[in-house]
Amino acid sequence: xxxxxxxxxxxxxxxxxxxxxxxxxxxxxxxxxxxxxxxxxxxxxxxxxxxxxxxxxxxxxxxxxxxxxxxxxxxxxxxxxxxxxxxxxxxxxxxxxxxxxxxxxxxxxxxxxxxxxxxxxxxxxxxxxxxxxxxxxxxxxxxxxxxxxxxxxxxxxxxxxxxxxxxxxxxxxxxxxxxxxxxxxxxxxxxxxxxxxxxxxxxxxxxxxxxxxxxxxxxxxxxxxxxxxxxxxxxxxxxxxxxxxxxxxxxxxxxxxxxxxxxxxxxxxxxxxxxxxxxxxxxxxxxxxxxxxxxxxxxxxxxxxxxxxxxxxxxxxxxxxxxxxxxxxxxxxxxxxxxxxxxxxxxxxxxxxxxxxxxxxxxxxxxxxxxxxxxxxxxxxxxxxxxxxxxxxxxxxxxxxxxxxxxxxxxxxxxxxxxxxxxxxxxxxxxxxxxxxxxxxxxxxxxxxxxxxxxxxxxxxxxxxxx
Amino acid sequence: xxxxxxxxxxxxxxxxxxxxxxxxxxxxxxxxxxxxxxxxxxxxxxxxxxxxxxxxxxxxxxxxxxxxxxxxxxxxxxxxxxxxxxxxxxxxxxxxxxxxxxxxxxxxxxxxxxxxxxxxxxxxxxxxxxxxxxxxxxxxxxxxxxxxxxxxxxxxxxxxxxxxxxxxxxxxxxxxxxxxxxxxxxxxxxxxxxxxxxxx
Numbered sequence: 001x002x003x004x005x006x007x008x009x010x011x012x013x014x015x016x017x018x019x020x021x022x023x024x025x026x027x028x029x030x031x032x033x034x035x036x037x038x039x040x041x042x043x044x045x046x047x048x049x050x051x052x053x054x055x056x057x058x059x060x061x062x063x064x065x066x067x068x069x070x071x072x073x074x075x076x077x078x079x080x081x082x083x084x085x086x087x088x089x090x091x092x093x094x095x096x097x098x099x100x101x102x103x104x105x106x107x108x109x110x111x112x113x114x115x116x117x118x119x120x121x122x123x124x125x126x127x128x129x130x131x132x133x134x135x136x137x138x139x140x141x142x143x144x145x146x147x148x149x150x151x152x153x154x155x156x157x158x159x160x161x162x163x164x165x166x167x168x169x170x171x172x173x174x175x176x177x178x179x180x181x182x183x184x185x186x187x188x189x190x191x192x193x194x195x196x197x198x199x200x201x202x203x204x205x206x207x208x209x210x211x212x213x214x215x216x217x218x219x220x221x222x223x224x225x226x227x228x229x230x231x232x233x234x235x236x237x238x239x240x241x242x243x244x245x246x247x248x249x250x251x252x253x254x255x256x257x258x259x260x261x262x263x264x265x266x267x268x269x270x271x272x273x274x275x276x277x278x279x280x281x282x283x284x285x286x287x288x289x290x291x292x293x294x295x296x297x298x299x300x301x302x303x304x305x306x307x308x309x310x311x312x313x314x315x316x317x318x319x320x321x322x323x324x325x326x327x328x329x330x331x332x333x334x335x336x337x338x339x340x341x342x343x344x345x346x347x348x349x350x351x352x353x354x355x356x357x358x359x360x361x362x363x364x365x366x367x368x369x370x371x372x373x374x375x376x377x378x379x380x381x382x383x384x385x386x387x388x389x390x391x392x393x394x395x396x397x398x399x400x401x402x403x404x405x406x407x408x409x410x411x412x413x414x415x416x417x418x419x420x421x422x423x424x425x426x427x428x429x430x431x432x433x434x435x436x437x438x439x440x441x442x443x444x445x446x447x448x449x450x451x452x453x454x455x456x457x458x459x460x461x462x463x464x465x466x467x
Numbered sequence: 468x469x470x471x472x473x474x475x476x477x478x479x480x481x482x483x484x485x486x487x488x489x490x491x492x493x494x495x496x497x498x499x500x501x502x503x504x505x506x507x508x509x510x511x512x513x514x515x516x517x518x519x520x521x522x523x524x525x526x527x528x529x530x531x532x533x534x535x536x537x538x539x540x541x542x543x544x545x546x547x548x549x550x551x552x553x554x555x556x557x558x559x560x561x562x563x564x565x566x567x568x569x570x571x572x573x574x575x576x577x578x579x580x581x582x583x584x585x586x587x588x589x590x591x592x593x594x595x596x597x598x599x600x601x602x603x604x605x606x607x608x609x610x611x612x613x614x615x616x617x618x619x620x621x622x623x624x625x626x627x628x629x630x631x632x633x634x635x636x637x638x639x640x641x642x643x644x645x646x647x648x649x650x651x652x653x654x655x656x657x658x659x660x661x662x663x664x665x666x667x
Contacts, residue, residue, distance in 0.1 A: 012660070012661060013657065013661070014657070015650050015653050015654055015657045016650055016653060018631075018640075018646060019634070019638070019640065019646075020630075020631045020632075020634035020635045020638065020640060021630050021631045021634060022631040022635075024647055024650055026654060026657045026658055026661075028658075028661060028663060028664065035502050035503075035550075036549065036550065036551070038505040038506070039505070039506060039507055039551075042505075042506070047644070049644075052654070053658070056664075063502075064503060076503070078503035078504065079503060081503075081505060082503055082505055085505050119663055121661075121662075121663065122663060127549060127551075128548075128549055129547065129548050129549040129573055131549075142573075143549035143573050144549060144573065144576070145549055145550070145551035145554075145573060145576065145577035145580060146551040146577075147551060147577065147580035147581065148576065148577070148580060150644065151643055151644050151647055154644050154647075154648070155644060155647040155648055155650075155654065156654055156658070157647045157650065157654060158643075158647075159631075159635070159643045159646065159647065161629065161631045161632075193490055193543060193546060194490070194542060194543040194546065194569055194571075197543070197569055197570075197571070197572055198572065224547075224573070225547075227543070227546065227571070227572070229572045229573060250667045254666070254667040255667075257662075257667040258662070258663070258667040261662050261667065292490075293490050293492070293546070313489065313542065313590065314489065316488060316489070317488065317489050317490055320488075410494075410499045410548075411498070411499045411500060412499045412500065412502060412503060429492075429494070429547060429548075431492045431494040431495065431547060432494070432495060432517070433494055433495065433498050433499075433517050434494050434499075436499070436500070438498070438517040438520070438521065439521075
C-alpha cells in the first residue's frame with residue numbers, strides 16, 4: 001500500500017506505543033529559544049536530569065532582542081535577565097547556541113533551514129507554534145509548550161497522537177504579484193482558523209511544486225494559523241538544491257546518499273489521505289486581512305464583508321473585529337490608511353522577501369506619516385542583503401534597516417505598535433494586542449504588499465506598482 | 468513527593484466561569500509582554516489582562532466568579548501561539564478544567580501536560596451551560612473526565628476527551644517525563660536506525 005511522508009516519518013521515529021495509546025515519538029532535532037525554555041531548564045535542574053541528546057539540540061536568541069542596538073546588557077532588565085538565563089542554560093547543559101557573535105543568529109525558523117539543520121525525514125520540535133515552517137523541506141515539525149520542551153530535553157521524546165492527514169492541493173500558476181503568503185492566507189480563509197485542528201497539512205499541486213524553498217517556508221509557517229499543527233511539502237529537486245552546501249547538511253558523497261534517502265521519504269503515488277481540499281492558485285489576487293484572526297481576509301480588490309455573510313456562530317467575532325479595526329462594512333480594503341509598515345518575521349523575513357520589498361521600495365518613498373521597518377530574519381539574511389545593496393535601497397526610500405530578530409511580530413521587544421496604530425505587516429498574526437499595543441491594529445499581507453502600503457500610505461495593490 | 472493518586476484527574480468539581488466567544492487566542496489569554504518572566508510564578512494575575520482592562524464586565528473581573536475552577540468557553544479556544552504561559556496563567560488563577568467547543572491543538576496539549584482536562588461539548592450544550600452557570604454561579608460544575616460527562620444541577624451533557632489524553636489524565640500519567648524515560652535504551656536504539664543520526 002502506498003504510504004505518505006507522515007506515515008513513514010512517524011513510523012521511523014516511533015520508540016514504542018505508550019500505555020495511553022499515544023506514540024512515544026523520537027525528536028530528531030530540537031530547536032530552542034530564550035522565551036519558552038528557562039522554566040524547562042529549571043524543571044530539569046529540579047529533577048536532576050541532563051539533556052538526553054545535546055548534539056541534537058540547537059538554540060538561538062530571537063524573540064526579546066532589540067533590533068537596533070544589540071549590545072548587552074539590554075535596556076529592558078527583563079529581556080536582559082532572559083538572555084542571561086539562555087546563555088547560562090546553554091553553557092550549563094552543554095548545548096549549541098547561535099548568538100550574535102557566531103554570525104548565525106536569527107529567528108529560529110529562519111536559521112534552521114538556512115544552516116541546513118532542518119532536513120527531510122526528520123521530526124523537529126520547538127517551543128514555538130510556527131515550527132511547522134521546517135515542514136517545507138519534508139520534515140514533520142511542530143510547536144510544543146514549555147513542559148513538552150522539558151520532555152524533549154530530558155528524553156528526546158514526546159508523547160504524541162498521530163494526526164490525520166489532509167492534502168491541500170493548490171493548482172495552477174500564481175499570477176504576478178501573488179506570493180506564497182497570499183496562498184496560505186487564501187487557504188486559511190477557505191478552510192478556517194480551526195479547519196486544520198487534528199490534521200497535518202500536506203501541501204501539493206502545481207503552484208506548490210513551482211515554489212522556491214523560501215516560498216514553501218512561508219507557506220508551511222502559517223499552518224498553525226489554520227489550526228494545523230503540522231504542515232509539509234514533499235522533498236523534491238528544489239529541496240535537494242536548497243540544502244546542498246549548507247553548513248549542517250551532509251557534504252560530498254554523503255550528501256548524495258542523503259539526497260537519495262530524502263527522495264524515499266516523499267508521499268508515494270496513490271497514497272490515501274483523510275481528505276483532500278483544492279484551491280485554484282491561478283485565481284488568487286493579493287490578499288489582506290481585515291479582522292482579528294488570519295481567516296478574516298479579502299482580496300485587495302474586495303470590500304470588508306458584513307457579519308451576515310458569515311455563519312451565525314462567527315458573527316459576534318466579525319462584529320468584534322469591525323469594532324476593533326474601525327472598519328465599515330462595504331468599505332474597500334484598498335485605501336485603508338496605515339501608520340506602520342513591517343517587513344520581517346519567521347513568515348517573511350528571508351532574502352527573497354527583502355528582495356521583492358526592495359523592488360517595490362524603488363518605486364517611491366515611504367509616506368510621511370508611515371514608520372517603516374525592514375527586519376532581516378537572521379544575521380546571514382542581513383549579510384546577504386547587504387552584499388546586494390538592499391539596505392541602501394530601503395534607506396533611500398525612507399525605510400529603517402534593522403538587525404535580525406522577531407521584532408514587531410509579537411511585542412516582546414522594543415518594536416511595538418503604539419495606541420491604535422494600523423500596521424501593514426508581513427508577519428503571521430493579527431490577533432488583538434499581538435503587535436504590542438492592546439488597541440493596535442494589524443493588516444497581514446505579503447512583503448511586496450507591505451512595501452506598497454508603505455510608499456502609498458495606505459493599503460495598495462502591488463500589481464499596479466510593479467506594472 | 469506526590470503520590471500517583473494525586474495525579475489522577477477522574478473527576479473535577481468546582482464553580483464555573485463562562486468566557487463566551489470563539490477564537491480566543493493565547494495572546495488574549497496572556498499578552499506577550501508577560502512572557503519575559505523566567506518563571507511562571509505570578510502569571511495568574513495577568514490572565515486576560517488586556518481584555519479585562521478593556522471590558523470591566525469581563526468574567527475574570529466579576530466578584531461572583533472569583534474562586535471558580537471550571538472554565539466554559541466557545542470554539543477554537545487557545546488558538547495561536549504555543550506559549551504554555553496561557554494555561555499556566557489560567558491554572559494559577561484557579562482553573563482546573565475547561566469545557567469548550569474546540570481547542571487550539573498546542574494549547575490542548577499544554578493543558579494535558581499540566582493535568583488540566585479540556586472537554587469538548589456541542590455548541591447547544593455549551594450555550595446552555597454558560598447561561599446556567601451565569602444564573603447560578605455558586606453551584607458546582609462536575610467535570611467527569613472518566614465518563615466524558617459534565618453535570619450541572621439536574622442536567623448531564625456529553626463532553627469528550629480523545630482516548631490518549633483521557634487515559635493519561637484518568638490514569639495520572641500526564642506528567643510524562645517519567646513515562647518517557649521508562650523506554651530506556653530503546654530511545655537511542657530508535658535514533659541509531661535513522662540515517663541522519665547514524666550518518667549517511
